[in-house]
Amino acid sequence: MWKDFPLLPDSASTMANQIDMVWWFLVALTVVMTALIAAAVVGMTIYFRKKNDGRYATQIVGSTQLEILWSGIPFLIVMGLFGWGTAVFVNTQRTPDNVDIDMYIVGKQWMWKVQHPTGQREINAMHVPVGKVVRITQTSEDVIHSFFVPAFRMKRDAVPGRYSQQWFEATKVGTYHIFCAEYCGSKHAQMIGWVTVMEPEEYERWLASTTPGEVPEEAGRKLFESMRCASCHITAQGVSQIDGAAPRGPSMVDIYGREVALKDNRKVVVDDEYIRESILHPMAKVTAGFEPNMPTYEGQLGEDQILQLIAYIKSLKSTGTKQ
Amino acid sequence: MSTSSLMPAGAAPVIATERETYLNNGYGWKSWLFTIDHKRIAILYLVSISFFFAIGGAFATLMRLELATPTADFQSDTYNKLFTMHGLVMIFFFLVPSIPAVLGNFLVPIMIGAKDLAFPKINLLSWYIYVVGGLFTLYVALSGGVDTGWTFYTPYSSTYSSSHVSAMAVGVFITGFSSILTGLNFIVTVHKMRAPGMTWFKLPLFIWAQYATSLLMVLGTPVLATTILLVALERLFHIGIFDPSIGGDPVLFQHLFWFYSHPAVYIMILPGMGVINEIIACFTKKRIFGYSFVAFSTLAIALLGFLVWGHHLFISGQSPYAGIVFSFISMLVAVPSAVKVFNWTATLYKGTIEITTPMLYALGFIGLFTIGGLTGIFLAIISVDIHLTDTYFVIAHFHYVMVGGMLMAYLGGLHFWWPKMFGRMYPEFPAKIAAVTVFVGFNLTFFPQFILGYMGMPRRYQVYPPEFQLLNVLSSAGASILACGYIIPLIYLMWSLKWGKKAGPNPWNAKGLEWTIPSPPITHNFEAIPIVTEGAYAYGPPPKVLGPGHDSPGPHFEEESVEH
Numbered sequence: 091m092w093k094d095f096p097l098l099p100d101s102a103s104t105m106a107n108q109i110d111m112v113w114w115f116l117v118a119l120t121v122v123m124t125a126l127i128a129a130a131v132v133g134m135t136i137y138f139r140k141k142n143d144g145r146y147a148t149q150i151v152g153s154t155q156l157e158i159l160w161s162g163i164p165f166l167i168v169m170g171l172f173g174w175g176t177a178v179f180v181n182t183q184r185t186p187d188n189v190d191i192d193m194y195i196v197g198k199q200w201m202w203k204v205q206h207p208t209g210q211r212e213i214n215a216m217h218v219p220v221g222k223v224v225r226i227t228q229t230s231e232d233v234i235h236s237f238f239v240p241a242f243r244m245k246r247d248a249v250p251g252r253y254s255q256q257w258f259e260a261t262k263v264g265t266y267h268i269f270c271a272e273y274c275g276s277k278h279a280q281m282i283g284w285v286t287v288m289e290p291e292e293y294e295r296w297l298a299s300t301t302p303g304e305v306p307e308e309a310g311r312k313l314f315e316s317m318r319c320a321s322c323h324i325t326a327q328g329v330s331q332i333d334g335a336a337p338r339g340p341s342m343v344d345i346y347g348r349e350v351a352l353k354d355n356r357k358v359v360v361d362d363e364y365i366r367e368s369i370l371h372p373m374a375k376v377t378a379g380f381e382p383n384m385p386t387y388e389g390q391l392g393e394d395q396i397l398q399l400i401a402y403i404k405s406l407k408s409t410g411t412k413q
Numbered sequence: 414m415s416t417s418s419l420m421p422a423g424a425a426p427v428i429a430t431e432r433e434t435y436l437n438n439g440y441g442w443k444s445w446l447f448t449i450d451h452k453r454i455a456i457l458y459l460v461s462i463s464f465f466f467a468i469g470g471a472f473a474t475l476m477r478l479e480l481a482t483p484t485a486d487f488q489s490d491t492y493n494k495l496f497t498m499h500g501l502v503m504i505f506f507f508l509v510p511s512i513p514a515v516l517g518n519f520l521v522p523i524m525i526g527a528k529d530l531a532f533p534k535i536n537l538l539s540w541y542i543y544v545v546g547g548l549f550t551l552y553v554a555l556s557g558g559v560d561t562g563w564t565f566y567t568p569y570s571s572t573y574s575s576s577h578v579s580a581m582a583v584g585v586f587i588t589g590f591s592s593i594l595t596g597l598n599f600i601v602t603v604h605k606m607r608a609p610g611m612t613w614f615k616l617p618l619f620i621w622a623q624y625a626t627s628l629l630m631v632l633g634t635p636v637l638a639t640t641i642l643l644v645a646l647e648r649l650f651h652i653g654i655f656d657p658s659i660g661g662d663p664v665l666f667q668h669l670f671w672f673y674s675h676p677a678v679y680i681m682i683l684p685g686m687g688v689i690n691e692i693i694a695c696f697t698k699k700r701i702f703g704y705s706f707v708a709f710s711t712l713a714i715a716l717l718g719f720l721v722w723g724h725h726l727f728i729s730g731q732s733p734y735a736g737i738v739f740s741f742i743s744m745l746v747a748v749p750s751a752v753k754v755f756n757w758t759a760t761l762y763k764g765t766i767e768i769t770t771p772m773l774y775a776l777g778f779i780g781l782f783t784i785g786g787l788t789g790i791f792l793a794i795i796s797v798d799i800h801l802t803d804t805y806f807v808i809a810h811f812h813y814v815m816v817g818g819m820l821m822a823y824l825g826g827l828h829f830w831w832p833k834m835f836g837r838m839y840p841e842f843p844a845k846i847a848a849v850t851v852f853v854g855f856n857l858t859f860f861p862q863f864i865l866g867y868m869g870m871p872r873r874y875q876v877y878p879p880e881f882q883l884l885n886v887l888s889s890a891g892a893s894i895l896a897c898g899y900i901i902p903l904i905y906l907m908w909s910l911k912w913g914k915k916a917g918p919n920p921w922n923a924k925g926l927e928w929t930i931p932s933p934p935i936t937h938n939f940e941a942i943p944i945v946t947e948g949a950y951a952y953g954p955p956p957k958v959l960g961p962g963h964d965s966p967g968p969h970f971e972e973e974s975v976e977h
Contacts, residue, residue, distance in 0.1 A: 175794030
């Protein structure tokens with residue numbers, strides 16, 4: 091029976107143990123404090139119960155020493171816990187430098203669409219190798235969702251109009267629940283799926299056995315062509331003109347991660363968020379030296395297509411430029 | 414608290430049936446619906462919030478029925494509407510008004526020695542506003558319900574939901590004004606209407622709690638009203654405020670919503686803490702240990718309550734630095750909460766403790782609030798909250814505070830002051846059975862949910878993986894026991910109105926101005942305005958040497974000045 095009804099969640103990521111340590115300390119604190127208070131309340135209630143012996147209650151005004159003691163000790167405990175908990179937060183939230191797999195996830199009512207860097211696409215399922223750092227960049231097509239894998243102790247809202255990131259490194263082979271944790275309407279409880287953590291060799295076999303779609307950069311390149319982005323934006327190193335004229339928009343080569351000056355003298359770092367904004371709301375932040383004449387692509391591109399365009403623009407590096 | 418110019422020497426009028434009270438000086442419907450007597454308005458509230466509690470409870474019953482099996486029994490939209498309506502009804506139409514509008518309305522003027530609240534007509538107005546808001550809610554419930562969750566998160570509520578969001582928003586918006594007016598009335602009353610000699614530090618701690626709650630209501634509720642209005646504007650006129658597809662920001666809504674709704678959590682618990690002080694003092698026959706620390710911890714909780722809303726947004730995309738600051742301030746709330754629990758526990762020391770029904774509820778409150786408070790620390794620590802937020806752990810935590818805390822306090826307070834309100838005792842034996850039933854049923858319902866949350870079961874799930882079923886079945890079983898615990902008091906309290914033993918002015922030998930007047934009180938509460946000479950909780954044998962307002966200190970404890 092206990093096999094069917096476990097009372098503890100699986101612990102299958104590098105951060106699970108760190109978070110569980112804080113958790114178990116808190117559980118111990120709660121049990122000890124509740125037991126002490128309960129023992130004091132029950133004990134004193136019995137010991138000092140009213141009997142017909144003429145005893146009067148002893149009136150006690152209070153004690154400043156005791157008040158200092160029992161506000162000071164809890165203060166120190168919660169500050170210690172705050173420090174520890176925050177250290178674990180900083181540790182577990184900072185994405186490691188060596189990201190092995192960059193995964194894109196788009197939530198929509200009521201499914202999770204997963205895009206592998208190698209071109210595989212899955213719905214409500216995610217296959218990953220054990221021991222690799224997986225970074226998830228996620229957003230939503232409609233309402234707020236939240237990508238939650240209890241076994242990894244990770245959860246983050248997928249907010250429409252924004253990108254958010256989370257990462258994990260699985261430590262144990264197995265299949266684990268994916269839940270949507272933010273209420274998102276009618277079939278919220280069915281916006282669930284499975285993460286399958288596999289041995290690296292087995293993962294390679296899985297990759298080989300699936301027919302990959304296009305890798306995101308390639309799909310992005312095709313979109314760039316078909317949406318006629320290339321009629322204003324240069325994508326190749328050493329090119330300075332489009333159809334014999336100065337390009338009407340900034341070059342995409344090496345643009346990702348760079349700081350660019352805007353028309354209104356502000357500066358902005360070109361990241362996922364900025365590229366998305368420039369596609370959907372081109373007038374919001376116009377690069378200095380260019381006329382504000384880009385049309386909006388709002389309503390013409392889905393969130394996964396925008397992610398593919400971003401992946402393509404990211405890939406346009408001056409050394410080894412694709413295309 | 415003794416008084417010098419009161420009724421003749423503590424005597425209950427002998428011919429109680431002939432004596433005019435606030436209850437028998439008029440019987441027609443007009444005498445109730447046009448009353449401006451704070452006590453009659455309290456009874457109006459008692460009836461209306463009991464009605465809404467029954468409705469909210471019915472929703473909860475259906476939810477637990479659905480959750481007894483892992484598969485779907487209702488339509489998914491039906492379940493979503495059930496938990497939404499359960500939350501909305503219980504929070505806005507039961508918990509927020511419960512202690513302030515019923516017990517507070519009845520007791521605040523009496524406890525400070527006043528004939529009524531400062532604005533009796535506004536007091537009646539706030540009940541009417543509550544009723545109008547309630548009618549909107551009933552309309553929504555009967556015409557198909559609303560499915561956004563009580564939190565109304567955008568853009569689901571503003572753009573995607575096809576249920577009655579606008580009507581419900583109007584209902585909550587209207588009801589908010591009822592809170593604001595009650596809060597305003599209490600603040601002015603406590604400032605201006607205290608009887609001669611009733612200084613701030615002679616006030617019963619119940620009044621401090623009502624005062625702090627009123628501040629929260631007056632300062633927080635307008636923000637909720639504004640936020641809900643913005644959602645309605647976006648729904649009706651497509652003004653881009655929260656929906657990113659029309660230029661809004663969905664997370665902005667969460668900031669605005671929790672700016673009210675976190676203080677609202679304290680609106681829902683502080684009055685309960687106030688009740689617990691009165692009950693413990695009476696049934697230990699002792700003053701509350703560390704009166705001024707308890708009073709100031711109330712204000713500290715109210716103040717900090719406004720600075721912690723961001724702990725609801727740890728995973729929403731709020732800046733991690735903001736998250737750390739909110740985590741820090743949230744941790745601080747643990748300190749004044751702990752101070753209260755320790756002071757209540759210390760009050761038991763060397764008391765003469767009587768286990769009556771109100772005391773059972775009060776002692777239960779201490780235990781359950783301890784668990785509710787400590788589990789709040791889990792959720793204030795960001796790294797742990799990331800795993801626990803939006804799971805059943807959160808549900809269990811706030812039910813320990815709201816139901817284990819506030820509802821136990823409300824039931825305790827209702828039993829404690831029942832003889833004062835209606836002049837008759839409730840029957841003690843069934844009342845104790847009910848109190849124990851509530852305690853057992855409550856724990857069985859909500860304790861398994863802590864484990865479910867740690868296992869990862871998200872809240873607001875109609876269907877769930879089969880491995881969660883055992884704990885859910887336990888929870889549903891507990892809920893049926895809990896329901897019995899609520900039905901028993903309904904029966905014997907009604908019974909006691911006619912057949913209960915006559916109470917007399919002070920059945921508990923309690924201190925406090927409300928126990929110096931007959932039960933039920935006359936319309937103007939006092940024959941003559943009392944002059945207060947003693948501090949709150951002046952229990953025990955008369956002090957030997959010390960002057961008025963001072964209790965004889967124990968040998969190891971310092972004297973604290975309570976005269977200001």
